[in-house]
Amino acid sequence: MGLLRGVARTAVVAGTATAVSGRVQRRQQARWSSQEQQAQQEAYAQQQYAQPAYDAPMPQADPDTERLEQLKSLGELKAQGVLTDAEFEAQKAKILAG
Known part of the structure; x- marks a missing residue:
């Protein structure tokens, strides 16, 4: 019985560790994904801000x-x-x- 109890305990600990590791990995991926999306949005906004408006005529100097x-x-x-x-x-x- 002692051997069976040790094997069962090891299986529970390993299963718990796997579940926790998976949860942490999913959280990190979600965080990295949102940070990447935010960085892409900021880069797009900066690119739009930096581009000159070619539609508007340049003011002529008097x-x-x-x-x-x-x-x-x-x-x-x-x-x-x-x-x-x-x-x-x-x-x-x-x-x-x-």
Whole structure:
């Protein structure tokens, strides 16, 4: 009877260990699967965010605004002493000529 009891106890312990191991494995697989799905969704969202919208036309720079910006930076260069009066006038005439 002692031998039969030992074999039965071993079978119960082994069966319990197998059941617990299977349960842990299923939980891990479910967790990894949900993490993988979440990572894929985040990657897709980032990809969609990073792609430029080709349907929308690019805004065109206003030539007057562009000239004004060039004149401002030219005036700053003159104020800093980088340009002489003659150089300033020559560049200003170029910008205004178009």
